Amino acid sequence: MSARDPDMLEGIPRAPTDRMPLWREDGRTLQINEIFYSIEGEGVRVGQPTTFVRLARCNLRCFFCDTEFDTYTELDIGEILADVGRHPATWVCLTGGEPLGQNIVPLCRKLRSGDYRIHIETNGAIDPDPDLYDLIEHWTVSPKRKSIAGGLRYITELKYVVGKHFVEDMVEEDRARYVYLQPESSKPEYIVKTLDILKRHPAWRLSCRIHKMLDLP
Numbered sequence: 001m002s003a004r005d006p007d008m009l010e011g012i013p014r015a016p017t018d019r020m021p022l023w024r025e026d027g028r029t030l031q032i033n034e035i036f037y038s039i040e041g042e043g044v045r046v047g048q049p050t051t052f053v054r055l056a057r058c059n060l061r062c063f064f065c066d067t068e069f070d071t072y073t074e075l076d077i078g079e080i081l082a083d084v085g086r087h088p089a090t091w092v093c094l095t096g097g098e099p100l101g102q103n104i105v106p107l108c109r110k111l112r113s114g115d116y117r118i119h120i121e122t123n124g125a126i127d128p129d130p131d132l133y134d135l136i137e138h139w140t141v142s143p144k145r146k147s148i149a150g151g152l153r154y155i156t157e158l159k160y161v162v163g164k165h166f167v168e169d170m171v172e173e174d175r176a177r178y179v180y181l182q183p184e185s186s187k188p189e190y191i192v193k194t195l196d197i198l199k200r201h202p203a204w205r206l207s208c209r210i211h212k213m214l215d216l217p
């Protein structure tokens, strides 16, 4: 990592496969870390019952990452749909890892034909397949780099982790309907920093992780 790289956030190294991950294939099978039911705990959709499909692997290696995404089971779309169908939620959230690192278009088509509503959480470093814009209703981008991929045309909400290196100048607020700031690891110094920034940007919002408070998955 070079701290002089203008496209990186200081302290967040990237993997060599960053811009275009090598594991995008035909999408008939996907590498899945876990599928589980919970309540959406963050952002505009907070409180809504949701089935989460965590896709394996990520193109970045953020030092604060607490998500286990390197282990996976290879599942075909029928197996994924069967697992999703066991849960009583109309929303399906594709998360990771980095869900745009795999070809999720076939899965999203099947979910939409089953009347599911689709939410995606991405780190904003990969251009999505344009077909996804007709399929995915809710886009959460949580940038881990200084700029968001130009191919991300529609962003419902931007969610930034506020830590030591966060600066408000990096917020690309014109690209999203909502901006959320989330204090890193809920540390007191970052809560103070976040609240201070919100005084200067009253249209932005504090992101509270409700599922963590309630000890939900």
Ligand code: SF4
Residues within 6 Å of the ligand: 058, 059, 060, 061, 062, 064, 065, 066, 067, 069, 096, 097, 098, 123, 144
């Ligand atoms: S982008 Fe997200 S999942 Fe990937 S390493 Fe960073 S925090 Fe972890």
